[in-house]
Amino acid sequence: MVVYVGPGVELSLPLDRERETIWASQAQIAELFGVDRSRVTRHVNNVFRDEEVSQESNVRKAHIASADRPVAFYSLDVILAVGYRANSGRAIQFRRWASGVLKDYIVAGVAVNTKRLDDLGSIVRLLSRADNELVSGVADVLAGYIPGLQLLREYDDGHIATSAGAAPGWELTTEEARAVIKRVGAAFPQDKLFGHDPQGKLDGTIGAIYQGFAGHDIYPTVEDKAANLLYLVVKDHALADGNKRSAAALFITFLDRNGILHDGEGRPRISNNALAAITLMVALSDPSEKDLMVALITRMLSGTAR
Numbered sequence: 001m002v003v004y005v006g007p008g009v010e011l012s013l014p015l016d017r018e019r020e021t022i023w024a025s026q027a028q029i030a031e032l033f034g035v036d037r038s039r040v041t042r043h044v045n046n047v048f049r050d051e052e053v054s055q056e057s058n059v060r061k062a063h064i065a066s067a068d069r070p071v072a073f074y075s076l077d078v079i080l081a082v083g084y085r086a087n088s089g090r091a092i093q094f095r096r097w098a099s100g101v102l103k104d105y106i107v108a109g110v111a112v113n114t115k116r117l118d119d120l121g122s123i124v125r126l127l128s129r130a131d132n133e134l135v136s137g138v139a140d141v142l143a144g145y146i147p148g149l150q151l152l153r154e155y156d157d158g159h160i161a162t163s164a165g166a167a168p169g170w171e172l173t174t175e176e177a178r179a180v181i182k183r184v185g186a187a188f189p190q191d192k193l194f195g196h197d198p199q200g201k202l203d204g205t206i207g208a209i210y211q212g213f214a215g216h217d218i219y220p221t222v223e224d225k226a227a228n229l230l231y232l233v234v235k236d237h238a239l240a241d242g243n244k245r246s247a248a249a250l251f252i253t254f255l256d257r258n259g260i261l262h263d264g265e266g267r268p269r270i271s272n273n274a275l276a277a278i279t280l281m282v283a284l285s286d287p288s289e290k291d292l293m294v295a296l297i298t299r300m301l302s303g304t305a306r
Contacts, residue, residue, distance in 0.1 A: 024073060040082060043085040053075075058241075225254065235283075281293070
């Protein structure tokens with residue numbers, strides 16, 4: 001069970017280990033955010049209408065004792081999407097709680113409740129399915145990348161300094177990105193809409209990391225491009241389903257093909273657990289925090305190599 005305790009609310013929500021998420025009814029979401037159920041219904045409908053979240057893979061129905069007919073339950077992705085739309089004090093508190101859990105995980109290297117993060121994250125086990133043993137088998141915590149608690153202080157101050165990075169030698173194309181996403185999708189056959197790009201947004205997302213101005217790359221280094229790639233795939237919602245898992249896979253592929261996935265001693269620059277945490281943190285972040293999120297990812301990649 002995942003237990004959330006906030007001002008005037010305490011909810012226990014069951015974990016779904018197979019689908020790696022949690023589920024909540026509209027009544028529970030209304031209680032969580034302290035809003036009328038009709039508002040939750042409207043927000044849920046808008047989330048699906050805007051294709052922010054795939055309805056097919058994020059809704060399930062179950063029989064409960066107090067209801068005459070099956071009740072719809074919604075996944076964590078839907079809960080978070082509704083939380084961002086609900087303009088209430090509890091919604092703000094919940095977002096802060098979720099972000100705080102992830103920040104604690106990234107800095108300390110262990111979650112305040114490890115099981116909570118493992119079960120909430122839809123991509124926690126993604127890299128464990130990879131063929132590369134150095135990626136799938138290493139569980140080094142991010143604390144190994146951080147001298148002291150300097151990164152935490154910079155995060156709290158809202159400014160994270162970055163260092164010079166490596167020049168890119170390999171370019172990611174939309175076709176190669178689709179091939180990577182297809183391979184990841186094969187591990188999730190139950191997610192029928194995984195990797196679907198009905199509006200052709202992926203091409204623009206990939207192209208964005210290669211933007212130039214006045215003859216210069218806006219994102220000149222591998223670290224810059226990789227960080228923006230991860231952020232944009234998660235936040236642009238180009239795919240009908242699987243944006244976070246696809247973002248993590250593309251991020252790792254980009255680092256590997258450009259020769260900086262591992263440091264000089266053969267250790268991964270970012271661990272499985274750290275990647276899961278930062279991907280979820282990006283998903284939870286406000287759009288106004290983009291520069292901070294990108295800087296955090298870039299710092300994680302370059303902090304130990306230089």
